[in-house]
Amino acid sequence: xxxxxxxxxxxxxxxxxxxxxxxxxxxxxxxxxxxxxxxxxxxxxxxxxxxxxxxxxxxxxxxxxxxxxxxxxxxxxxxxxxxxxxxxxxxxxxxxxxxxxxxxxxxxxxxxxxxxxxxxxxxxxxxxxxxxxxxxxxxxxxxxxxxxxxxxxxxxxxxxxxxxxxxxxxxxxxxxxxxxxxxxxxxxxxxxxxxxxxxxxxxxxxxxxxxxxxxxxxxxxxxxxxxxxxxxxxxxxxxxxxxxxxxxxxxxxxx
Amino acid sequence: xxxxxxxxxxxxxxxxxxxxxxxxxxxxxxxxxxxxxxxxxxxxxxxxxxxxxxxxxxxxxxxxxxxxxxxxxxxxxxxxxxxxxxxxxxxxxxxxxxxxxxxxxxxxxxxxxxxxxxxxxxxxxxxxxxxxxxxxxxxxxxxxxxxxxxxxxxxxxxxxxxxxxxxxxxxxxxxxxxxxxxxxxxxxxxxxxxxxxxxxxxxxxxxxxxxxxxxxxxxxxxxxxxxxxxxxxxxxxxxxxxxxx
Numbered sequence: 001x002x003x004x005x006x007x008x009x010x011x012x013x014x015x016x017x018x019x020x021x022x023x024x025x026x027x028x029x030x031x032x033x034x035x036x037x038x039x040x041x042x043x044x045x046x047x048x049x050x051x052x053x054x055x056x057x058x059x060x061x062x063x064x065x066x067x068x069x070x071x072x073x074x075x076x077x078x079x080x081x082x083x084x085x086x087x088x089x090x091x092x093x094x095x096x097x098x099x100x101x102x103x104x105x106x107x108x109x110x111x112x113x114x115x116x117x118x119x120x121x122x123x124x125x126x127x128x129x130x131x132x133x134x135x136x137x138x139x140x141x142x143x144x145x146x147x148x149x150x151x152x153x154x155x156x157x158x159x160x161x162x163x164x165x166x167x168x169x170x171x172x173x174x175x176x177x178x179x180x181x182x183x184x185x186x187x188x189x190x191x192x193x194x195x196x197x198x199x200x201x202x203x204x205x206x207x208x209x210x211x212x213x214x215x216x217x218x219x220x221x222x223x224x225x226x227x228x229x230x231x232x233x234x235x236x237x238x239x240x241x242x243x244x245x246x247x248x249x250x251x252x253x254x255x
Numbered sequence: 256x257x258x259x260x261x262x263x264x265x266x267x268x269x270x271x272x273x274x275x276x277x278x279x280x281x282x283x284x285x286x287x288x289x290x291x292x293x294x295x296x297x298x299x300x301x302x303x304x305x306x307x308x309x310x311x312x313x314x315x316x317x318x319x320x321x322x323x324x325x326x327x328x329x330x331x332x333x334x335x336x337x338x339x340x341x342x343x344x345x346x347x348x349x350x351x352x353x354x355x356x357x358x359x360x361x362x363x364x365x366x367x368x369x370x371x372x373x374x375x376x377x378x379x380x381x382x383x384x385x386x387x388x389x390x391x392x393x394x395x396x397x398x399x400x401x402x403x404x405x406x407x408x409x410x411x412x413x414x415x416x417x418x419x420x421x422x423x424x425x426x427x428x429x430x431x432x433x434x435x436x437x438x439x440x441x442x443x444x445x446x447x448x449x450x451x452x453x454x455x456x457x458x459x460x461x462x463x464x465x466x467x468x469x470x471x472x473x474x475x476x477x478x479x480x481x482x483x484x485x486x487x488x489x490x491x492x493x494x495x496x497x498x499x500x
Contacts, residue, residue: 010319011368059374061370061373061374073447082376083376087374088374088375089370089371089374091367091370091371092367093366093367095368095370095371096368096371097290097363097368097371097372098362098368099359108375108377109376109377111373112375112377112382157371157375157449161375218386223428
């Protein structure tokens with residue numbers, strides 16, 4: 001677990017009374033929480049608890065029915081706020097553009113916004129791929145990569161934005177334990193190096209307790225626990241305990 | 256289909272607003288243009304040659320029996336340039352290119368690639384839709400012009416070689432030149448430009464609203480092609496009425 005940086009370059013996020021429904025089904029039932037700048041904040045919960053819906057609201061891909069989201073103290077719905085702060089997202093699938101090479105994927109932001117000359121973009125892309133342990137893969141196509149490598153490329157692509165706020169959607173899903181550990185370490189290294197605010201949505205308990213400064217547990221669209229990993233572990237709420245200690249119990253032993 | 260007309264018009268308007276960004280996206284426009292031309296040119300040649308030939312074959316003997324065979328060049332030339340080439344090439348392009356557009360954008364939507372573009376502040380309209388729409392709007396009229404010329408040649412060859420018609424190539428083209436005006440070719444090209452916009456907007460829209468997995472993509476592709484063809488035929492009637500005045 002990392003220590004929240006005393007001089008963060010990340011940006012704070014505040015969620016106030018957030019509600020969202022789909023077809024009369026309330027998915028988010030009024031969430032309130034605050035993420036400090038430079039913090040690694042993990043949102044946990046079982047599948048279908050509304051974590052990914054919350055993430056879509058936070059990144060501005062969807063609008064809430066009620067409540068508001070403040071980034072750096074400004075509502076995300078205010079004009080220009082989403083452009084003011086540098087944000088990036090690492091999608092569950094990686095969401096790499098399959099028609100582009102790894103290098104083109106990573107450099108896409110700089111190329112499309114014409115922020116650097118091509119030679120410099122090539123150098124930055126190589127540096128970022130090196131950071132995630134994928135040196136020399138610029139010319140490969142996403143289809144040639146494993147699931148873990150795709151996620152690391154997605155992290156490299158997110159880093160190129162030099163984000164103040166980075167969102168991870170299930171970063172370790174579909175990965176073997178070693179690849180999941182590598183991704184966890186990348187998240188920690190990134191936070192230590194850039195002091196970016198990281199919001200991670202996951203149901204991977206190992207990742208959550210390994211990297212989080214604070215954890216929020218969402219069950220059925222409601223926030224049932226929030227605090228440091230130790231505080232969350234100590235919660236006596238039966239829903240939290242059931243989620244944190246869920247395991248398969250065998251009824252009979254095989255002889 | 257008709258319930259989505261409003262969304263399609265909004266998409267078209269947004270693409271028009273993004274038109275000044277075309278120069279920045281010129282490489283993608285060229286890629287798409289090359290793709291459309293490369294994928295369709297041979298098929299356009301074959302199809303249009305036989306369309307011209309078939310029109311001559313259907314009409315030629317009928318006219319020859321009544322001693323009007325000398326008008327065949329004009330009839331084939333007029334029908335190919337004003338109607339047959341624009342509509343049949345548009346249907347061919349809807350099947351070949353519209354389906355590819357809907358499948359590619361649909362798969363990008365399903366696999367969150369479009370969401371990824373948005374999170375990088377890259378406007379999907381400028382990045383994905385604009386190059387495709389501009390490329391097809393340039394490529395289809397060019398293909399149709401090509402199809403008109405090849406169609407006329409097909410008509411001429413059939414007229415000269417079929418002994419029930421037996422019109423020399425020079426006589427065929429002489430009559431064609433007397434009857435067909437540049438305005439007629441222009442009308443055909445204008446129609447094909449409108450059809451290109453229909454194919455582009457319908458296919459891109461269908462791609463953008465794709466939901467579900469591979470089955471959803473398949474459904475979008477089918478809808479894109481069918482809706483494009485229906486709208487092309489409806490607009491063909493409207494444009495013909497307007498352009499006949």
